[in-house]
Amino acid sequence: MTDDRYVDRVAVVTGGSRGIGRQTVERLARDGYRVVVNYAGSKSGAEDAVAAVAAEGGTAIAVRADVADEVAAVFDRAEESFGGVDVVVHAAGRMALGPLVDFDLAALDDLHRTNIRGTFVVDQQAARRVRPGGAIINFSTSVVGTSFPEYSAYAASKGAVEAITMIVARELRGRDVTVNAVAPGPTATELFLDGKDEQTVARLAAAVPLERLGTPADIAEVVAFLAGPAGHWVNGQNIRINGGLV
Template identity: 70%
Template sequence: MSTSTPRVALVTGGSGGIGRTVVERLAADGFAVAVHYAGNEARAKAVVAEVQASGGQAIAVGGDVADEVAMAAAFDAAEAAFGGIDVVVNTAGIMLLSPIATLDLADLDRMHRTNIRGTFVVSQLAANRLRGGGALVNFSTSVTRTKFTTYGAYVASKAAVESITLILARELRGKDITVNAVAPGPTATPLFLNGKDEQTIQNLAGAVPLQRLGQPEDIAETVAFLAGPARWVNGQVIYTNGGLA
């Protein structure tokens, strides 16, 4: 792969958690990467600096994923810097847990805005702006299968993500663009670990046949597959969860 004309990826939520690891993996695979952030520009710029220090190409782009004007500007910035976009990985999302009976409806609205509208906005832009041979990778969750209590509203938003993904894959017939979703299981990120006691963490790890939590690198491996060689995988939800469900 020529270093002067790399494939280009835009990673939403690329400044932290799974998104950051995805950025690092795609950069290692030779992609130029636009590292998207919603609020923490300094952290995104730190990721960019790490990629550049390793010999890669990266820029930081900001914006609320649910704001179509802001996200169009992010796509514009990636295209201006690198000449086009080949892969969009949409890791941006929020998770607010509560029993359905007592959920604060403001939390429902927040998740709907980021997880559903945000996915729709990013998917719509990707559908119109990805180059041929490109890929869109959205993010769901394995809890759509495991049905853990307190996850009702979050899972509802991710079920919508899966529906958007599967239908868009079929709507892009003839464009040579794949559209898939990755559905991680319990993964050792700060977001996942925050607020959980050691017993809860061990119980979740023990529920997996491989007897451990996923690592962000495990998820990035699946993304790299879908972003690169997996041209015959399209319109699918890939459950990357160690066999949890």
């Protein structure tokens, strides 16, 4: 059931074609948001997300853009189609793992371009355009705290995301716009599972006190809380959503 508090609210979700981003699209649409689904490469996944929202009576559109360069077009489309932007969920990201001693510097540059520059570019547009009462939600990772081996490049990029988030929250003083980051732990997404054998996945799941991997729905529920009126007193925070992993 649509909540009257969300009538006429518009959300932009980057990386909305799969994983946590896709789940977030559907979760916000259930609250009544009109959703702009940004994607980079998976047009079919974005179209599937739009179709899933429509099947539940919601409204969504898909817009392709590279978050590190072309994201202004996504915000332009949101304003042209729906009149403005209230919530930005920046879920797009890249992961590459390996020991620092052997890590390919070209892969490092690609990782940081998407995760650091992408966050900077998306937040820049969001800071200019999100309406009063709105929210900006970035994605970090619990690995910034757990410091697992082979995550140095990825964790470094997400540490930058956390720094950007805290500073933008303070720069938007007086705008009535919250800025937070969520930091998932091991979550059963394609991005997380890629390249991991069953033994590694089982070990990571067992490390969590709840003894399971997280799900995209676990993360999307927290994002929806931060996006909505109930979470509007939460600002300038990084929230680790990881089942108690330390």
